[in-house]
Amino acid sequence: MPEAERPVPLADGRAQGRITFEDVWFAYERLPAEAASGEGGLATGDSPPDWNWVLKGVSFDAEPGSTLALVGHTGSGKTTILNLLLRFYEPQRGRILLDGVDVRDLPLTELRRQVGLVLQDVFLFSGTVAENITLGDPRVPRERVEDAARAVDAHRFIERLAGGYDQPVGERGANLSLGQRQLLAFVRALVYDPAVLVLDEATSSVDTETEEAVQRALETLLDGRTAVAVAHRLSTVQHADQILVLHRGGVRERGTHQELLAQGGLYRRLYELQYAEQERAAA
Numbered sequence: 034m035p036e037a038e039r040p041v042p043l044a045d046g047r048a049q050g051r052i053t054f055e056d057v058w059f060a061y062e063r064l065p066a067e068a069a070s071g072e073g074g075l076a077t078g079d080s081p082p083d084w085n086w087v088l089k090g091v092s093f094d095a096e097p098g099s100t101l102a103l104v105g106h107t108g109s110g111k112t113t114i115l116n117l118l119l120r121f122y123e124p125q126r127g128r129i130l131l132d133g134v135d136v137r138d139l140p141l142t143e144l145r146r147q148v149g150l151v152l153q154d155v156f157l158f159s160g161t162v163a164e165n166i167t168l169g170d171p172r173v174p175r176e177r178v179e180d181a182a183r184a185v186d187a188h189r190f191i192e193r194l195a196g197g198y199d200q201p202v203g204e205r206g207a208n209l210s211l212g213q214r215q216l217l218a219f220v221r222a223l224v225y226d227p228a229v230l231v232l233d234e235a236t237s238s239v240d241t242e243t244e245e246a247v248q249r250a251l252e253t254l255l256d257g258r259t260a261v262a263v264a265h266r267l268s269t270v271q272h273a274d275q276i277l278v279l280h281r282g283g284v285r286e287r288g289t290h291q292e293l294l295a296q297g298g299l300y301r302r303l304y305e306l307q308y309a310e311q312e313r314a315a316a
Contacts, residue, residue, distance in 0.1 A: 047147070051095065051259070052101070052118065052129075054130075057090070057117065057126070059117060064083060087282050088124070088283075102275070104278055115150075120144060149222035149229070157214060161199050166221050167221075186216070267303060267304050273289070273290070
């Protein structure tokens with residue numbers, strides 16, 4: 034590969050955390066031949082006909098240190114945006130930038146160092162608590178692990194375990210509660226000090242009491258970092274700096290919680306639907 038085409042690191046070694054999507058199109062698969070040829074659903078306008086587009090011309094900016102929330106119905110493209118940011122897939126068209134640098138021009142190891150991932154379904158492997166936090170990297174000192182655990186209020190429950198940080202974790206964390214597993218995921222992200230956090234609804238499956246502890250930990254984790262978060266419950270994104278409402282692969286609406294409610298569009302309908310469901314569940 035010519036020197037000019039080699040991936041290069043960010044100029045200052047650590048990202049500020051500005052995320053930009055520029056006219057991003059993505060599809061997991063091509064359309065069947067008959068659809069691409071114009072039968073059974075030929076795309077029109079600027080949409081090329083030969084791909085089954087999941088994202089269609091998505092553009093947005095997330096400022097350093099801000100929280101961007103992605104909401105919308107299942108299949109609207111929320112998780113796909115996260116996958117593209119982490120380069121699990123590459124877009125067919127458009128660019129994704131970190132601090133103005135195309136993520137395809139960054140070494141994958143650097144991108145993954147700059148961008149931390151916290152999933153709704155936390156993956157834990159057979160090993161100790163400390164090994165699950167450091168992902169088995171012996172270069173991470175125990176002091177940093179404990180400092181990160183204290184920051185998100187996980188240190189107390191870890192110390193109460195029989196082996197503390199050396200306590201073996203069962204397959205997929207079976208000997209830990211859901212809330213404890215989620216807190217360990219936060220410690221894991223914090224110990225590597227990423228500039229950007231990618232979140233897939235960190236509190237959607239925990240009970241109310243545990244959710245409060247997880248939300249407090251999340252506030253610590255987000256402090257000074259850019260966050261791009263998929264939200265299934267709109268109550269968790271009311272304080273986001275920007276909310277994108279996705280519909281059929283495009284950005285239908287954008288704004289703050291209050292701005293979107295005032296627009297009276299899709300976001301308001303989603304919010305009222307969830308509120309009605311909560312009322313029925315409480316009755």
